[in-house]
Amino acid sequence: MYQIKQNPVVKKLGFNRIVLSMVLIAMYCFFAIFAKNFVSYNRILSALNYAYFLGFLALGVTFVIATGGIDFSIGPVMFCAAIMSGYLLTHYNWPLWICLIASIAIGALFGTFNGYLVAYKNVPPFITSMAIMQISKGVASVFTKAQSVSWPQLAHENGWYRNLIRVRVGNMYFPVGLVILLITAIICAIVLNKTKMGRYFLTLGSNKEALRLSGVRVRKWQMLAYTICGLLAGVAAIFFVAAYTTVQPGYGDQYNNEAIAGCVMGGTSMAGGLASIGGTFIGGMIISILQEGILAIGLNKNYQLVITGIIVIVAVYLDVLSRKRRV
Amino acid sequence: MGEIILTMKGIDKTFPGVHALDNVDFELYKGEVHALMGENGAGKSTLMKVLTGIYRKDKGTITYEGKLVEFTNPREAQQAGIVIVHQELNMLGHLTVAQNIFIGREYMKGVKIDDARMNVEASKLFKRLNIDIDPTEKMSNLTVGKQQMCEIAKAISHEAKIIVFDEPSAALTESEVDELFGIIRDLKEKDIGIIYITHRMDEIKIITDRVSVMRDGAYVGTLISEDSTKNDIISMMVGRIIYEEPKTKSTVAKDAPVVLKVENLNAGRSVQDINFELYKGEILGFSGLMGSGRTETARAIFGADPKESGNIYINGAKVEINNPEDAVKHGIGYLSEDRKRFGIVVRRTVSENSTMANLENFMKGIFIDKKKENTETEKYVESLAIKTPSVDQLVVDLSGGNQQKVVLTKWLVKNCDILIFDEPTRGIDVGAKSDIYKLMNELVKEGKSIIMISSELPEVLRMSDRVIVMCEGRKSGELRIEEATQEKIMHLATLDD
Numbered sequence A: 001m002y003q004i005k006q007n008p009v010v011k012k013l014g015f016n017r018i019v020l021s022m023v024l025i026a027m028y029c030f031f032a033i034f035a036k037n038f039v040s041y042n043r044i045l046s047a048l049n050y051a052y053f054l055g056f057l058a059l060g061v062t063f064v065i066a067t068g069g070i071d072f073s074i075g076p077v078m079f080c081a082a083i084m085s086g087y088l089l090t091h092y093n094w095p096l097w098i099c100l101i102a103s104i105a106i107g108a109l110f111g112t113f114n115g116y117l118v119a120y121k122n123v124p125p126f127i128t129s130m131a132i133m134q135i136s137k138g139v140a141s142v143f144t145k146a147q148s149v150s151w152p153q154l155a156h157e158n159g160w161y162r163n164l165i166r167v168r169v170g171n172m173y174f175p176v177g178l179v180i181l182l183i184t185a186i187i188c189a190i191v192l193n194k195t196k197m198g199r200y201f202l203t204l205g206s207n208k209e210a211l212r213l214s215g216v217r218v219r220k221w222q223m224l225a226y227t228i229c230g231l232l233a234g235v236a237a238i239f240f241v242a243a244y245t246t247v248q249p250g251y252g253d254q255y256n257n258e259a260i261a262g263c264v265m266g267g268t269s270m271a272g273g274l275a276s277i278g279g280t281f282i283g284g285m286i287i288s289i290l291q292e293g294i295l296a297i298g299l300n301k302n303y304q305l306v307i308t309g310i311i312v313i314v315a316v317y318l319d320v321l322s323r324k325r326r327v
Numbered sequence B: 001m002g003e004i005i006l007t008m009k010g011i012d013k014t015f016p017g018v019h020a021l022d023n024v025d026f027e028l029y030k031g032e033v034h035a036l037m038g039e040n041g042a043g044k045s046t047l048m049k050v051l052t053g054i055y056r057k058d059k060g061t062i063t064y065e066g067k068l069v070e071f072t073n074p075r076e077a078q079q080a081g082i083v084i085v086h087q088e089l090n091m092l093g094h095l096t097v098a099q100n101i102f103i104g105r106e107y108m109k110g111v112k113i114d115d116a117r118m119n120v121e122a123s124k125l126f127k128r129l130n131i132d133i134d135p136t137e138k139m140s141n142l143t144v145g146k147q148q149m150c151e152i153a154k155a156i157s158h159e160a161k162i163i164v165f166d167e168p169s170a171a172l173t174e175s176e177v178d179e180l181f182g183i184i185r186d187l188k189e190k191d192i193g194i195i196y197i198t199h200r201m202d203e204i205k206i207i208t209d210r211v212s213v214m215r216d217g218a219y220v221g222t223l224i225s226e227d228s229t230k231n232d233i234i235s236m237m238v239g240r241i242i243y244e245e246p247k248t249k250s251t252v253a254k255d256a257p258v259v260l261k262v263e264n265l266n267a268g269r270s271v272q273d274i275n276f277e278l279y280k281g282e283i284l285g286f287s288g289l290m291g292s293g294r295t296e297t298a299r300a301i302f303g304a305d306p307k308e309s310g311n312i313y314i315n316g317a318k319v320e321i322n323n324p325e326d327a328v329k330h331g332i333g334y335l336s337e338d339r340k341r342f343g344i345v346v347r348r349t350v351s352e353n354s355t356m357a358n359l360e361n362f363m364k365g366i367f368i369d370k371k372k373e374n375t376e377t378e379k380y381v382e383s384l385a386i387k388t389p390s391v392d393q394l395v396v397d398l399s400g401g402n403q404q405k406v407v408l409t410k411w412l413v414k415n416c417d418i419l420i421f422d423e424p425t426r427g428i429d430v431g432a433k434s435d436i437y438k439l440m441n442e443l444v445k446e447g448k449s450i451i452m453i454s455s456e457l458p459e460v461l462r463m464s465d466r467v468i469v470m471c472e473g474r475k476s477g478e479l480r481i482e483e484a485t486q487e488k489i490m491h492l493a494t495l496d497d
């Protein structure tokens, strides 16, 4: 085992990520064998639809968890952003591109508010994000008078945003969304590992007080992590509606847990200070294929919740185990 | 001396990239105080962690009370009668002193934890050990020294046959060390075997019977404490002799300007009406007992804790310092006495810890210049002899003394004009200590100024140009180095009015 871990190629790619990729492939094979029609282009596209918005959510929450925090509001915030910007588009006829920016801005706003409470008012992130979860649900309902919002279809003059996930090339589809998600992941990885901001995130996740006593304005950086997380939830909202068009107020909780699960599975430590964007990317993929696979083998939506719940426990437990040595 | 209680033979332990223990032998009698010495990273803590089941050994045997043993976790060792007081404090700050002492073996009243009983028991324990601590106090309100005493009391409260002390005195003042020695003599009477890790040479003669020395993970030899000199031990440890001479004359220029002036500083009970000046190129020693307010004064100046009133002038100009950020901007650096809580970032690497206070200088556009960062860090790894396989090693994997050197590196990299060093050589071995002294002397020669808080009187006398003594939150005196002696300092430190 030790030998394998020390192999230069393995070291470069990261042992955890290699294991994770193998899990992803194994799972795909499992479903390919046991589910009907799983190996089809449509199935893959459908799994990807899920992977896009979940991927953005998971990338965002990785920053927060890196700082030693947590954000349970990203799912409802994503819904809130999708609903409000969609309402602006369909009821107030705002131009589409402004609505897309609005979605991102709404997400960032919620994130910043959350981060402000955590960083400047010392409220535990668990509490603030729970509160923000409720607030965002409420705000969305009030804004639309509790109606659901349907974003336009592709054929509609305002439908081009749906090309963000795929474009038709001949009689095939090209997954644009995957490219965008990948690029975002690469940018996130660079931010986390190569910039001052990312360095401060990781450092304050490991020992905030030491960073403060080094003369760094920790509160600002801590808040920024939540801003980024919210901003990516706003982006996720766009990809959610691009895939499914209809959003209903009052939902979205389930996606928090799935995003956090993907992130922790990917090797980001709940205790803060250690994070892997590559891991989050693969972790998000695993969760998404799992959702699609569970339906494909004929189990209903409730099983999705049970199985994802179990996976969260296992992933966090493995995280705890692997860090046991270093307290 | 009694019979042998413990024999460790041929112990071997390897970590990735580090051969931490290489065929080490160790032996302990009942009722013996056996010192374990060696440079930072020599493997002392690791050997003790192997003994107490925290690490698994790769090779070797441990014979305890005539039987071969192999503990797989600290609890097993504890039950067998081997307890350890760790180098790093392991107390839970939000619990009370009594709750910490009885953690994992709480007194119960039905399903409820019986806090009253625990407080009583803790009081009894403290009385027996002659320690003055309130068992109902919250742990995080205690000074490091007091926390350390709790840690010691906790270890003793187990009915142990062997007690390991891993650098217990590093966080204690002279008077607390005396208390500790009283406790140890008591334990010795009861035929308990004691392993005592320390970097303080003068303690060897006072309290220990034998001393074993380790170097680079290997066992070097054992001496009878009575029959050996300081130099015997040092040359065994580092292979050279180190000279220590107290400073007899201030090296500050006559016309040196005042770089830092503190006027009527107040911050709670521990900082009352503090006034002093620091000159360019000066090392200003701060002496006093634990809890006399030295650290609190430093933290108030640095903006780490809020102050109530007072003015601070830098180079003659009044400055506003409300947080560490302001302080660093004005060229002040503060090395905390509590490295685990306020100094190191354990889950990050040596180089990341080193550049933490000065990341701006290691940027190439928006990106961190990893190469520059590593080169700069390697410079200090070499000059401070930090023992690590590479600058990419996580700090958690370094030995205690080497972690201390990393924190020091952080402020050297930052290149501050005014450095406040709070116990700078805590847990650092004799060889490295003299390297750090040399470095401090070089820094002041370059025109930097240093405030050195230290609980080791020899260190204060050796390094300072001037000494300020604090007592119960007030400045109780100021001595020029020419007139300072241990007695005078102790007298000022224990003034009661």
Ligand SMILES: Nc1ncnc2c1ncn2[C@@H]1O[C@H](COP(=O)(O)OP(=O)(O)OP(=O)(O)O)[C@@H](O)[C@H]1O
Residues within 6 Å of the ligand: B015, B016, B018, B020, B038, B039, B040, B041, B042, B043, B044, B045, B046, B047, B087, B387, B388, B396, B397, B398, B399, B400, B401, B402, B427, B429
């Ligand atoms: N968990 C670990 N992983 C990797 N290396 C380790 C680990 N623990 C200790 N080491 C390495 O083993 C060596 C011995 O460390 P140890 O803590 O025993 O030193 P020490 O003699 O107690 O030093 P000090 O006086 O500084 O406390 C060091 O080089 C250290 O970096």
Ligand SMILES: [Mg+2]
Residues within 6 Å of the ligand: B044, B045, B046, B087, B166, B399, B400, B401
């Ligand atoms: Mg040690």
